[in-house]
Amino acid sequence: MSLRYQPFEPPSVTELQEFLLAGRQPTGHLNQVWPNLYIGNELAARDKGTLHSLGITHIVNAAHRPSNIPQHGLYVNTGLRFYRDMKVDYYGVEADDASNFMLSPFFYPTARFIRAGLAQGGRVFVHCLMGVSRSATLVMAFLMITEGLTLREAVAAVKPHRDIFPNPGFLQQLRSLDMSLERQRRRQRQSQTL
Numbered sequence: 001m002s003l004r005y006q007p008f009e010p011p012s013v014t015e016l017q018e019f020l021l022a023g024r025q026p027t028g029h030l031n032q033v034w035p036n037l038y039i040g041n042e043l044a045a046r047d048k049g050t051l052h053s054l055g056i057t058h059i060v061n062a063a064h065r066p067s068n069i070p071q072h073g074l075y076v077n078t079g080l081r082f083y084r085d086m087k088v089d090y091y092g093v094e095a096d097d098a099s100n101f102m103l104s105p106f107f108y109p110t111a112r113f114i115r116a117g118l119a120q121g122g123r124v125f126v127h128c129l130m131g132v133s134r135s136a137t138l139v140m141a142f143l144m145i146t147e148g149l150t151l152r153e154a155v156a157a158v159k160p161h162r163d164i165f166p167n168p169g170f171l172q173q174l175r176s177l178d179m180s181l182e183r184q185r186r187r188q189r190q191s192q193t194l
Contacts, residue, residue: 008178008179008182008183008186010150010151010152010174010175010178010179011151011152011175012175013168013171013172013175016151016155016171016175017165017168017171019155019159020155020159020164020165020166021165024163025163026163027161027162027163029041029043029044029047029131030044030047030050030054030125030127030131031131031161031162032161033139033157033158033161033162034139034143034147034157034158035118036118036122036123036124037114037118037123037124037126037139037142038054038056038123038124038125038126039125039126039127039131039135039136039139039158039162039164040125040126040127040131040135041127041128041129041130041131041132042063042076042127042128042129042130044125044127044131045059045061045076045078045125045127046076046078046082048083048085048086051086051088051125052086054123054125055123056088056123056124056125057087057088057089057117057120057122057123057124058088058089058090058091058113058114058116058117058122058123058124058125059078059083059088059089059090059091059124059125059126059127060091060092060093060110060113060114060124060125060126060127060135060138061076061078061079061090061091061092061093061127061128062093062095062106062110062126062127062128062134062135062137062138063075063076063093063095063097063127063128063129063134063135064076064078064079064092064093064094064095065077065094074096074097074129075129076127076128076129078090079092089113089117089122091109091110091113093106093110093134093138095128095134097128097129097133097134097167098167098169099167099168099169099170100169101169102173103134103137103138103169103170103173104141104173104176104177106138107138107141107142107145107173107177108145110126110138110141110142111138111141111142111145111146114126114139114142114146115142115146126138126139131162131164132163132164132165132166133164133165133166133167133170134166134170136158136162136164136165136166137166137170137171137173137174139158140154140155140158140166140174141154141174141177143157143158144174144177144178144181145177145181150178150181150182151174151175151177151178154174
């Protein structure tokens, strides 16, 4: 009896959107979505008192304003200078919340930053403007890369804690990541059986 190869197929973008829309619950400005990992919006990012009281040690701004763009409502203008009176490590991701924006080049660097913060016993806050698309995408990529979750599992892990809705382009990039990680797992399993 031979085992037939079953191609791995993550849920489609439409299936993911339907799952994300089902049973939506309003959430606050900041929510813990994984142990010591938080997603939030601009209001939470600017509330240093709350960040301090939560013990936030690492901040990922997924809406970091590029230096060549004037002040614009799509970005959150924080950074090391803004947090200079706090003991936090800061990582800025200059990302647009647009379906054609390639966020995937930031998946692995951001996952490494988050993993390092958590490994040090820290608390990591990932935010964008609304805390719904860019930040949620980066957190789910982290869960897939570092924690070994599939895309379906990552969405199911975050959704009960925060109302998220990545744009279709980001969902497609997460699908591609899911397929790539599954190929890696398959190769690893095959090499272990040889």
